[in-house]
Each structure stands twice: as structure tokens, then as C-alpha cells.
Amino acid sequence: MPNATDTAPRTGEHVDGYEVPVLDEHAIRIAAGILLAAGITALAFTLVSGSIRPLQTFGLFFLVDMATRILISDRLSLTLALARALRRRCRPLWVGAPQKVFAWWLALGIAAVSCVTMSAGIVPLTVTLGLCGICFTLLFLEAVFGWCAGCALHQRLSRQPTRHCANGACDR
Known part of the structure; x- marks a missing residue:
């Protein structure tokens, strides 16, 4: 017989009134800002030092x-x-976890390609920096404007309806 932990989602939490697991949009935006700040700092150290190591880290x-x-x-x-x-101490703004997980898979894919190309030297550094620039742009859009590219793609590509988007974006 399964217990409550067997049915708990890995990502998000079940909240009354929501059909899907949800996450706090405000926390996600802050986390995006933290990643953006760390990434820009690593990029600056890379450009100043001439070493790719900070960006790899x-x-x-x-x-x-x-x-x-x-x-x-x-x-x-x-x-x-x-x-x-x-x-x-703040009230959460609940958004659907499925679209955020989709967005994170996309981010993981872009980052994996960037890391592999950076470490192996497969492509010129400018290509890798371009991929990093895409990630930084997407992090900026999420942190500052609350716009999630992965969520927008999830809404268009998923067979399941996208529910509980920030600012009612998936209701439009």
C-alpha cells in the first residue's frame, strides 16, 4: 500500500485548489536572478582573467x-x-510545476551543450559564449519580467493543458 511520500511529486507540491503540482513563482524568479548574477560574475572573471575556468565552474x-x-x-x-x-514570510504565487520542469529541461540541455563544447574545445569560444548569452537572456527575462520561454513553449507543444501560469498567461 503506497504512503503519502510515494505519491508526492519530485518537483512542486500539491496545494488545495490546484490540479497539478505547483511552485512559488516569486522564489523561481529570485533563483533565476541568483543564477544570472553568478553567471555574469563568472563571465566577467573569464573575460578579465583570460581563463575559461570561472565560466566552466x-x-x-x-x-x-x-x-x-x-x-x-x-x-x-x-x-x-x-x-x-x-x-x-511572503505569500507564494503558485504556478504549475509541469511547465517549469519543461523549462528547466531546456535550460539543462543548453547548459550541457555549452559545458561540453567549452570543456572539449569542439567549437570556437564565441559559440559557447553565444550559448551562455542565450541562457543569461532567458534568466534575465524570467528574473526581471517573469516571462518563461520554456513555459511558453510548453503551452504550445504539450499535449496536456498548461495550467496556472504566472499572470494568467496560459489563460489567454
């Missing part, structure tokens, strides 16, 4: 953080845990 951290959110639990993601701690 950030890329590995980003990969581990995204993989943890998706494959283990969003509760164990370092950036989301920090974001939740910063918001602990």
Missing part, C-alpha cells in the same frame, strides 16, 4: 542545480532553497 554549478530540481527534488536545489529562505 558556473556551468557545472548550473547543471547540478537544474538536474537536482528535475531529477531529485526542487527542495534540494541550492538556488531555490536560498530563494525560499529569502521569501519565507
Whole structure:
């Protein structure tokens, strides 16, 4: 007989009134800002020092953080845990977890390609920096404007309806 922990989602939580697991949009946006700040800092150190090592370190951290959110639990993601701690006294803005997980898979894929190309030297550094620039742009859009490219793609590509988007975006 399954117990409550067997049916608990890895990502998100069940909240009364929501058909799908949900996450706090404000915490996600703060976590995106933390990742963006860390990434820009790593990029600056890379450009100043001439060494790719700071960007590689950030890329590995980003990969581990995204993989943890998706494959283990969003509760164990370092950036989301920090974001939740910063918001602990605020009311959450619940958004559907499925579209965020989809977005995180996309981010993980872009980051994995960036890390592999950066480490193996398969492509010129400018291509890798371009991929990093895409990630930084998407992080900026999420952190500052609350626009999630992965969520928008999920709405268009998923066979399941996208529910509980930030600012009612999936109701339009």
C-alpha cells in the first residue's frame, strides 16, 4: 500500500485548489536572478582573467542545480532553497510545476551543450559564449519580467493543458 511520500511529486507540491503540482513563482524568479548574477560574475572573471575556468565552474554549478530540481527534488536545489529562505514570510504565487520542469529541461540541455563544447574545445569560444548569452537572456527575462520561454513553449507543444501560469498567461 503506497504512503503519502510515494505519491508526492519530485518537483512542486500539491496545494488545495490546484490540479497539478505547483511552485512559488516569486522564489523561481529570485533563483533565476541568483543564477544570472553568478553567471555574469563568472563571465566577467573569464573575460578579465583570460581563463575559461570561472565560466566552466558556473556551468557545472548550473547543471547540478537544474538536474537536482528535475531529477531529485526542487527542495534540494541550492538556488531555490536560498530563494525560499529569502521569501519565507511572503505569500507564494503558485504556478504549475509541469511547465517549469519543461523549462528547466531546456535550460539543462543548453547548459550541457555549452559545458561540453567549452570543456572539449569542439567549437570556437564565441559559440559557447553565444550559448551562455542565450541562457543569461532567458534568466534575465524570467528574473526581471517573469516571462518563461520554456513555459511558453510548453503551452504550445504539450499535449496536456498548461495550467496556472504566472499572470494568467496560459489563460489567454
